[in-house]
Amino acid sequence: MSSNTVAEFAKERNTTPDTLLQQLKAAGVDKANAADALTEGDKQRLLSHLQASHGSGAKKITLTKKSTSEIKQADSSGRARTIQVEVRKKRTFVKREDTPAEAQANAESMAKAVQERAASQELVRREEDARREAELLSHQEEQLAKERQEREERERREREAEERAAAYAAAEVAKVAEAKAAKEEEKREHAAGAAARAAAQAEARAKAEAESQAKAAEEASRAKDLDERRRKALAEAEAIRAMMAAPKKVLVAKKPEEPKKAAPVAADAKKPVAAKDGNKPAGSAGAANAGGGARPGKEVKSAKLSSSWSNDAGKKKEIKTRGDSSGGVAGRSNWRGGPKGGRRGNDRHEQQQQQAPEFRQLEISVPETITVAELAHKMAIKASEVIKVLMKMGQMVTINQPLDQDTAMIVVEEMGHTAKVAALDDPEAFTAEEVSNSEAEQLPRAPVVTVMGHVDHGKTSLLDYIRRTKVASGEAGGITQHIGAYHVKTPRGIITFLDTPGHEAFTAMRARGAKSTDIVILVAAADDGVMPQTKEAIKHAKAAGVPIVVAITKADKPEANPDRVKQELVVEEVLPEEYGGDSPFVAVSSKTGQGIDELLEQVLLQAEVLELKAPVDAAAKGIVIEAQLDKGRGTVATVLVQSGTLKVGDVVLAGQTYGRVRAMLDEDGKQTKEAGPSIPVEIQGLNEVPQAGDDFMVLSDERRAREIATYRAGKFRNTKLAKQQAAKLENMFAEMSAGDVQTLPIIIKADMQGSQEALAASLLKLSTDEIKVQLVYSGVGGISESDVNLALASKAIIIGFNVRADAQARKTAEGNDVDVRYYNIIYDAVDEVKAAMSGMLAPEKREEIIGMAEIRTVFVATKIGTIAGSYITQGHVTRNAHFRLLRDNVVIYTGEIESLRRMKDDVKEVKEGFECGIKLRNYNDIKEGDVLEVFEIKEIARTL
Ligand code: GTP
Numbered sequence: 025m026s027s028n029t030v031a032e033f034a035k036e037r038n039t040t041p042d043t044l045l046q047q048l049k050a051a052g053v054d055k056a057n058a059a060d061a062l063t064e065g066d067k068q069r070l071l072s073h074l075q076a077s078h079g080s081g082a083k084k085i086t087l088t089k090k091s092t093s094e095i096k097q098a099d100s101s102g103r104a105r106t107i108q109v110e111v112r113k114k115r116t117f118v119k120r121e122d123t124p125a126e127a128q129a130n131a132e133s134m135a136k137a138v139q140e141r142a143a144s145q146e147l148v149r150r151e152e153d154a155r156r157e158a159e160l161l162s163h164q165e166e167q168l169a170k171e172r173q174e175r176e177e178r179e180r181r182e183r184e185a186e187e188r189a190a191a192y193a194a195a196e197v198a199k200v201a202e203a204k205a206a207k208e209e210e211k212r213e214h215a216a217g218a219a220a221r222a223a224a225q226a227e228a229r230a231k232a233e234a235e236s237q238a239k240a241a242e243e244a245s246r247a248k249d250l251d252e253r254r255r256k257a258l259a260e261a262e263a264i265r266a267m268m269a270a271p272k273k274v275l276v277a278k279k280p281e282e283p284k285k286a287a288p289v290a291a292d293a294k295k296p297v298a299a300k301d302g303n304k305p306a307g308s309a310g311a312a313n314a315g316g317g318a319r320p321g322k323e324v325k326s327a328k329l330s331s332s333w334s335n336d337a338g339k340k341k342e343i344k345t346r347g348d349s350s351g352g353v354a355g356r357s358n359w360r361g362g363p364k365g366g367r368r369g370n371d372r373h374e375q376q377q378q379q380a381p382e383f384r385q386l387e388i389s390v391p392e393t394i395t396v397a398e399l400a401h402k403m404a405i406k407a408s409e410v411i412k413v414l415m416k417m418g419q420m421v422t423i424n425q426p427l428d429q430d431t432a433m434i435v436v437e438e439m440g441h442t443a444k445v446a447a448l449d450d451p452e453a454f455t456a457e458e459v460s461n462s463e464a465e466q467l468p469r470a471p472v473v474t475v476m477g478h479v480d481h482g483k484t485s486l487l488d489y490i491r492r493t494k495v496a497s498g499e500a501g502g503i504t505q506h507i508g509a510y511h512v513k514t515p516r517g518i519i520t521f522l523d524t525p526g527h528e529a530f531t532a533m534r535a536r537g538a539k540s541t542d543i544v545i546l547v548a549a550a551d552d553g554v555m556p557q558t559k560e561a562i563k564h565a566k567a568a569g570v571p572i573v574v575a576i577t578k579a580d581k582p583e584a585n586p587d588r589v590k591q592e593l594v595v596e597e598v599l600p601e602e603y604g605g606d607s608p609f610v611a612v613s614s615k616t617g618q619g620i621d622e623l624l625e626q627v628l629l630q631a632e633v634l635e636l637k638a639p640v641d642a643a644a645k646g647i648v649i650e651a652q653l654d655k656g657r658g659t660v661a662t663v664l665v666q667s668g669t670l671k672v673g674d675v676v677l678a679g680q681t682y683g684r685v686r687a688m689l690d691e692d693g694k695q696t697k698e699a700g701p702s703i704p705v706e707i708q709g710l711n712e713v714p715q716a717g718d719d720f721m722v723l724s725d726e727r728r729a730r731e732i733a734t735y736r737a738g739k740f741r742n743t744k745l746a747k748q749q750a751a752k753l754e755n756m757f758a759e760m761s762a763g764d765v766q767t768l769p770i771i772i773k774a775d776m777q778g779s780q781e782a783l784a785a786s787l788l789k790l791s792t793d794e795i796k797v798q799l800v801y802s803g804v805g806g807i808s809e810s811d812v813n814l815a816l817a818s819k820a821i822i823i824g825f826n827v828r829a830d831a832q833a834r835k836t837a838e839g840n841d842v843d844v845r846y847y848n849i850i851y852d853a854v855d856e857v858k859a860a861m862s863g864m865l866a867p868e869k870r871e872e873i874i875g876m877a878e879i880r881t882v883f884v885a886t887k888i889g890t891i892a893g894s895y896i897t898q899g900h901v902t903r904n905a906h907f908r909l910l911r912d913n914v915v916i917y918t919g920e921i922e923s924l925r926r927m928k929d930d931v932k933e934v935k936e937g938f939e940c941g942i943k944l945r946n947y948n949d950i951k952e953g954d955v956l957e958v959f960e961i962k963e964i965a966r967t968l
């Protein structure tokens with residue numbers, strides 16, 4: 025039955041009559057109470073109204089949920105508190121835009137609804153008719169019933185339509201859901217998912233928004249903080265400025281009656297007083313400081329001061345005034361200090377300003393030493409000016425006195441110029457009149473080629489073949505022990521060769537060889553391959569950045585394997601040209617001469633690429649290759665001229681030594697008069713033996729050369745002393761930590777500077793934690809008496825390498841038992857020193873068990889004490905042996921045997937299987953069944 029009143033319809037729709045009445049009212053159907061009848065038309069209007077307000081319009085529904093709960097929590101005082109917790113959740117469901125399928129479905133249902141509506145209108149009409157007919161024709165009940173049936177059907181549909189509309193309104197979704205068709209169910213699920221997603225998105229967005237807001241707020245607060253600080257700083261600055269300004273104003277404003285107060289300096293001078301006095305009126309400040317009576321005087325002083333500051337000539341007066349004022353204004357010196365400094369600064373500034381028109385700032389390059397006169401000359405001032413500056417610095421100097429670089433640089437800076445350190449090898453820096461090498465014409469020069477490689481790989485033999493000489497066969501021990509320099513004329517030009525030693529001791533020589541060369545010939549024996557010093561040579565060559573030509577020597581030998589050597593060199597990153605590298609590889613033999621021409625060809629090819637040039641007509645410069653002290657000739661240095669021409673009579677400065685070239689020999693020992701670039705020569709005439717590797721240069725003035733050499737020597741001495749002291753300290757600490765460290769003091773005298781250096785390095789390397797080699801002195805030349813005396817004083821042994829002691833020295837050495845040893849091969853020297861050091865090592869003590877004895881009876885002899893009647897079960901027992909007393913295999917005591925007896929006789933030894941009486945030293949607590957383990961302590965000499 026269809027509902028006909030408001031109340032009935034309300035019940036049907038599961039709502040209250042009041043709500044329905046309101047809805048009806050909103051739909052424009054005027055019904056006053058629940059009992060009022062409802063027509064189909066009324067219901068239709070309500071439906072269309074509801075559809076309009078919910079179904080099509082609403083796209084977004086917001087649900088708010090509130091839940092409250094209680095939490096019980098104890099507070100700080102321990103009392104339980106109930107906290108009301110209210111959780112509010114807000115969810116917004118947004119209706120999604122319809123998908124095409126849904127839209128179609130919607131359209132269909134809409135069309136259906138329209139049809140139904142049309143049908144329902146028809147039905148309404150028919151109902152009206154039927155009612156009318158019923159009134160008129162009661163017998164047409166059957167039709168009416170049918171009509172009712174139809175109406176019921178329609179109403180059901182109407183309800184469904186209404187419910188579908190309501191489904192869009194989320195508030196009623198749950199109620200209608202069950203009644204809905206499966207399709208609608210699906211749709212709803214869809215909508216719910218979308219809504220949830222939308223909600224999640226909204227939540228995330230809200231969170232992000234909240235975060236960014238929080239960040240913005242933080243930044244704002246920081247900015248505000250900064251702003252605040254800036255404002256504060258500004259305020260402070262303002263306050264300070266105000267404070268600074270205030271006293272000035274006070275002074276200027278309040279002392280207009282004083283005649284000279286306007287002078288700004290005077291005002292400045294007073295400023296601190298006023299400031300100190302807390303802005304008192306200046307008049308009273310002056311009075312307070314100087315006393316009433318002193319006031320006029322002080323003002324006069326101020327006036328004087330101001331005049332002296334503005335006028336340079338009043339300097340003396342100023343000083344005098346200061347002196348006076350210090351008496352008059354006692355206790356003010358502490359604040360006066362500031363302004364005084366300022367005045368001085370002003371003073372100098374003014375001075376400079378006055379000089380400004382004529383003053384030209386120069387860049388002065390300061391050499392290692394320079395005389396006062398030269399320095400003055402460089403700065404274009406009188407020497408007396410320099411002397412004055414130095415006097416102010418507390419140095420009394422004469423016009424010809426050399427100054428060291430540091431002092432000279434300070435003077436230069438003091439005079440307002442800029443000082444720069446002159447390059448060491450720059451003759452320009454030494455004397456102005458020196459002819460610069462760069463001015464001379466650059467001409468092609470011969471290449472300097474260093475031969476390097478492992479010991480005995482055939483370097484010297486190779487050079488011998490090239491030079492048609494026999495150096496190698498004459499060498500002591502068959503090894504090269506110093507650098508040899510030779511120049512060879514080949515059909516295609518001159519080549520200068522440096523032969524280096526391959527023995528590991530000569531690292532420094534090899535490094536020097538690589539340093540002064542243009543090309544390196546790397547020698548590797550075809551039967552031996554890459555060895556440690558081959559690798560080292562590669563390192564030196566690479567460090568020097570010079571091209572490498574590889575000579576695989578001893579190619580004539582049956583066991584030669586040049587390919588293996590090649591592979592090994594590739595591993596060391598020396599790449600042959602055929603592998604895309606830049607090193608030509610040539611297999612050579614010094615026996616057959618195989619490959620030597622090709623090797624020279626390759627070397628000259630490399631040299632051509634380098635386009636080597638040097639000035640010829642210039643003062644010579646170069647490097648000391650080797651140096652020695654010859655008995656007859658004095659100091660002899662082998663030098664390689666690198667640029668310019670060295671002539672007999674030239675003044676040479678070489679490291680810390682200097683001298684005039686007295687004589688010059690070429691490598692064959694023939695006298696020559698001059699040597700051009702790339703030519704090695706021996707020169708005589710240096711005052712001392714220079715260090716191998718030192719640079720040399722020709723100077724025009726012997727005095728200058730001496731100056732520089734002396735200065736360098738002094739500097740060297742200082743650094744050496746400093747180093748020695750450091751070493752001593754180091755030793756002290758080392759000794760402190762290492763306990764008793766033995767030292768072996770050594771004095772080395774050698775023929776060549778290079779050998780001495782190599783020997784010293786090799787011997788020092790022998791030091792161990794227990795024994796240190798201490799190099800007392802090492803030098804070039806024969807062994808003199810003073811060397812022996814030094815050895816005597818320091819308890820050192822003297823090693824003479826290729827040198828001998830002179831008669832006097834020999835006598836002193838013999839008389840005082842000084843150990844002098846002579847060597848001519850470096851490894852012999854090293855080996856012997858090593859042996860000597862081994863002898864110094866404390867011998868190692870080792871226990872050796874010699875026998876076992878079982879104690880079978882214990883008896884006490886009246887005069888002797890407790891005696892162990894023993895049976896030797898193993899080995900033997902000696903009288904002086906040590907023992908360990910074992911009881912049940914546990915060591916009870918360790919000690920020495922005091923006496924050993926067989927029968928009644930003292931014996932030295934008792935053998936296995938015999939019985940004997942053993943008396944133990946200081947030990948009597950023995951029992952039957954104890955075992956004596958008898959051992960001896962053997963000392964074993966140790967080696968290094
Ligand atoms: P250090 O200067 O001490 O490093 O040695 P080194 O490289 O100068 O070797 P040196 O020329 O003294 O030769 C060492 C040995 O190898 C000598 O016995 C030579 O006879 C021998 N030797 C050198 N070159 C060749 C060669 O091409 N063929 C053969 N069969 N033997 C050679």
Ligand code: MG
Nearest residue numbers: 483484503504
């Ligand atoms: Mg050699």
